[in-house]
Amino acid sequence: xxxxxxxxxxxxxxxxxxxxxxxxxxxxxxxxxxxxxxxxxxxxxxxxxxxxxxxxxxxxxxxxxxxxxxxxxxxxxxxxxxxxxxxxxxxxxxxxxxxxxxxxxxxxxxxxxxxxxxxxxxxxxxxxxxxxxxxxxxxxxxxxxxxxxxxxxxxxxxxxxxxxxxxxxxxxxxxxxxxxxxxxxxxxxxxxxxxxxxxxxxxxxxxxxxxxxxxxxxxxxxxxxxxxxxxxxxxxxxxxxxxxxxxxxxxxxxxxxxxxxxxxxxxxxxxxxxxxxxxxxxxxxxxxxxxxxxxxxxxxxxxxxxxxxxxxxxxxxxxxxxxxxxxxxxxxx
Amino acid sequence: xxxxxxxxxxxxxxxxxxxxxxxxxxxxxxxxxxxxxxxxxxxxxxxxxxxxxxxxxxxxxxxxxxxxxxxxxxxxxxxxxxxxxxxxxxxxxxxxxxxxxxxxxxxxxxxxxxxxxxxxxxxxxxxxxxxxxxxxxxxxxxxxxxxxxxxxxxxxxxxxxxxxxxxxxxxxxxxxxxxxxxxxxxxxxxxxxxxxxxxxxxxxxxxxxxxxxxxxxxxxxxxxxxxxxxxxxxxxxxxxxxxxxxxxxxxxxxxxxxxxxxxxxxxxxxxxxxxxxxxxxxxxxxxxxxxxxxxxxxxxxxxxxxxxxxxxxxxxxxxxxxxxxxxxxxxxxxxxxxxxxxxxxxxxxx
Numbered sequence: 001x002x003x004x005x006x007x008x009x010x011x012x013x014x015x016x017x018x019x020x021x022x023x024x025x026x027x028x029x030x031x032x033x034x035x036x037x038x039x040x041x042x043x044x045x046x047x048x049x050x051x052x053x054x055x056x057x058x059x060x061x062x063x064x065x066x067x068x069x070x071x072x073x074x075x076x077x078x079x080x081x082x083x084x085x086x087x088x089x090x091x092x093x094x095x096x097x098x099x100x101x102x103x104x105x106x107x108x109x110x111x112x113x114x115x116x117x118x119x120x121x122x123x124x125x126x127x128x129x130x131x132x133x134x135x136x137x138x139x140x141x142x143x144x145x146x147x148x149x150x151x152x153x154x155x156x157x158x159x160x161x162x163x164x165x166x167x168x169x170x171x172x173x174x175x176x177x178x179x180x181x182x183x184x185x186x187x188x189x190x191x192x193x194x195x196x197x198x199x200x201x202x203x204x205x206x207x208x209x210x211x212x213x214x215x216x217x218x219x220x221x222x223x224x225x226x227x228x229x230x231x232x233x234x235x236x237x238x239x240x241x242x243x244x245x246x247x248x249x250x251x252x253x254x255x256x257x258x259x260x261x262x263x264x265x266x267x268x269x270x271x272x273x274x275x276x277x278x279x280x281x282x283x284x285x286x287x288x289x290x291x292x293x294x295x296x297x298x299x300x301x302x303x304x305x306x307x308x309x310x311x312x313x314x315x316x317x318x319x320x321x322x323x324x325x326x327x328x329x330x331x332x333x
Numbered sequence: 334x335x336x337x338x339x340x341x342x343x344x345x346x347x348x349x350x351x352x353x354x355x356x357x358x359x360x361x362x363x364x365x366x367x368x369x370x371x372x373x374x375x376x377x378x379x380x381x382x383x384x385x386x387x388x389x390x391x392x393x394x395x396x397x398x399x400x401x402x403x404x405x406x407x408x409x410x411x412x413x414x415x416x417x418x419x420x421x422x423x424x425x426x427x428x429x430x431x432x433x434x435x436x437x438x439x440x441x442x443x444x445x446x447x448x449x450x451x452x453x454x455x456x457x458x459x460x461x462x463x464x465x466x467x468x469x470x471x472x473x474x475x476x477x478x479x480x481x482x483x484x485x486x487x488x489x490x491x492x493x494x495x496x497x498x499x500x501x502x503x504x505x506x507x508x509x510x511x512x513x514x515x516x517x518x519x520x521x522x523x524x525x526x527x528x529x530x531x532x533x534x535x536x537x538x539x540x541x542x543x544x545x546x547x548x549x550x551x552x553x554x555x556x557x558x559x560x561x562x563x564x565x566x567x568x569x570x571x572x573x574x575x576x577x578x579x580x581x582x583x584x585x586x587x588x589x590x591x592x593x594x595x596x597x598x599x600x601x602x603x604x605x606x607x608x609x610x611x612x613x614x615x616x617x618x619x620x621x622x623x624x625x626x627x628x629x630x631x632x633x634x635x636x637x638x639x640x641x642x643x644x645x646x647x648x649x650x651x652x653x654x655x656x657x658x659x660x661x662x663x664x665x666x667x668x669x670x671x672x673x674x675x676x677x678x679x680x681x682x683x
Contacts, residue, residue, distance in 0.1 A: 031492065057492065062519070063515070063518060063519060063522065065515035065518065065519060067481060067511060067512050067515055068480075068481045068484060068512060068515030068516045068518070068519045069481075069515075069519065070481070071478070071480070071481020071482050071484065071485060071512070071516070072481050072482075072484045072485035072488055072516075072519060073485060074481070074482055074485055075422075075470075075481065075482040075483060075484060075485020075486040075487070075488065075489065075499075076485040076486070076488045076489040076492070077485070077489075078470060078482070078485070078486060078489075079420075079485065079486040079487075079488070079489025079490060079493075080489050080493060081488075081489045081492060081493070083485075098475055098478055098512070099478070099481055102475045102478055103473070103475075103478060103482060107463075107470075107471065108676050108677070108678070108679065109456055109676045109677055110453060110456055110457040110461040110463065110471070110472075111453050111456070111457065111461070111463035111465075111471065112449075112451070112452070112453040112454030112455070112456045112457070112463065112676065113454070113675070113676040113679075114453070114463050114464070114465040115463060115465065115470065116679045147677045148677055148678070150678075171678075171679035172678050172679050
């Protein structure tokens with residue numbers, strides 16, 4: 001019998017900070033830059049305390065110039081550094097879209113393999129904090145559209161702690177999407193928790209009747225739905241995508257091949273979305289395994305409203321996931 | 334002294350970089366060897382670009398093609414001031430910079446042909462020339478898009494305490510972009526070793542500077558970020574080199590960025606699809622009288638630095654290099670289609 005690993009009680013926010021701290025300690029090329037990462041301690045307090053520990057050279061407050069500091073991150077990465085660029089929220093990243101899409105994602109290819117860009121960009125995504133339509137969207141699916149960058153979405157404490165180092169070791173740009181509703185999530189984490197892979201999806205709950213395929217802020221909701229379904233005699237498997245590009249199609253297809261049903265849960269909008277892509281891949285690769293049409297529970301197609309009851313209605317909730325599964329199972333006949 | 338920013342910029346506009354109060358003598362003639370070098374480099378670019386136009390008509394080169402004819406003095410002069418381990422970030426009109434930096438005409442021409450022997454393996458084309466060996470970070474076809482990259486390269490150098498400078502070339506059209514302002518601010522704020530070389534050829538594609546800027550004094554804009562800025566005659570290769578050397582000296586001293594506005598003119602169309610409705614033939618002809626190559630030829634002949642024989646020999650050498658470049662490109666091979674997705678990501682060793 002193995003002895004249980006020693007654990008520590010920690011929040012997602014603190015796990016992320018530990019990851020940044022460890023990276024700064026391990027590699028002198030690593031530095032953090034972004035708006036209010038230093039003196040303010042980070043908009044969501046992720047980098048609180050790091051300025052005192054590592055100084056202003058490596059914990060760099062930037063002006064409100066997303067395009068310049070993201071582009072500077074790209075340039076610094078080409079110049080031999082390992083920058084971590086923090087963008088306060090995904091909506092602000094649109095101001096840096098030129099640098100991310102036209103430079104970070106293209107230069108390795110355009111240069112015929114001469115210049116790779118070992119850059120990590122972190123940003124907050126998602127709703128749930130009543131921040132309305134310019135701070136709450138889930139645009140990671142957009143970014144997952146773009147070849148040349150890698151997109152990851154840590155949904156657990158282990159991944160919050162472990163994905164950053166692996167991302168920094170990646171020779172190419174990695175965008176880390178941190179769902180803002182997760183920062184206060186608290187739980188037990190092994191004291192020796194460290195780097196994790198950023199290639200594979202993970203099965204967070206095994207099941208036999210339906211695959212709930214999700215990521216990021218919706219993982220907890222899918223697990224809550226699975227628990228409720230279990231009480232009703234439905235065994236739901238929960239797949240956490242973890243990496244949105246490149247998608248771990250093999251894990252998705254393997255799960256659907258076991259359960260023969262799939263519900264995709266994505267806080268992003270439905271039209272032209274990541275959920276549409278996953279659905280299409282299931283159709284292309286596992287059509288004859290399906291006992292029911294693929295279902296999707298997505299964010300409502302509205303700019304995110306402020307009022308709490310409307311915001312809740314706009315995001316996928318466990319009740320909607322349960323309803324989608326029940327509808328699917330009802331057709332079992 | 335209560336000098337306004339505008340007055341300071343105007344003072345700089347007389348050609349005196351900061352700290353230089355005495356006016357410098359105009360364009361002192363270089364020595365013979367250096368004059369030969371400058372002339373050769375300008376001719377290499379001129380003849381290369383003329384050949385490109387020809388090959389474009391022959392459908393050997395496709396896509397967008399932006400020629401540097403008329404602006405040669407800038408790349409040749411400015412790049413003379415760089416050390417081998419300095420970096421360059423350029424624009425989509427960058428054949429001249431690539432040649433002046435020492436990337437072979439053959440590998441550039443092969444790139445324009447789309448051959449895998451090209452400097453970017455045929456992946457980039459005319460607008461995306463890259464070369465790791467000479468720290469040439471592209472060919473960037475998004476106006477203003479290269480400035481943040483240059484700032485980042487300079488940031489890396491500063492953080493690793495390397496005595497290198499990044500030279501960022503861009504046109505005056507970029508001045509209207511937010512990235513210009515964000516980048517100059519950041520570079521000055523962090524005192525980064527980057528030099529901004531603005532090639533003001535008066536037209537952003539077809540839009541004249543005065544039709545797109547409320548303030549047309551570009552040095553004033555740079556000065557507003559506390560960056561020493563001054564204009565120089567971009568048709569005078571000696572003046573260009575001199576201005577670049579002063580700028581590089583200041584940047585290497587660790588005082589942060591400099592901004593040099595090279596006043597120039599593009600003799601050819603913006604690209605190969607441009608009927609030039611936005612400017613008069615007379616204006617073009619007027620500028621052609623200030624052709625940087627003939628102007629320089631006049632200067633060096635006046636100083637008896639070299640003669641007809643020298644010029645003939647230069648033309649022959651340049652012609653031979655170009656013929657070899659075309660031959661190399663013609664003989665080049667197409668990258669196998671099986672490699673289409675190669676280099677979307679690095680080949681990872683896990």
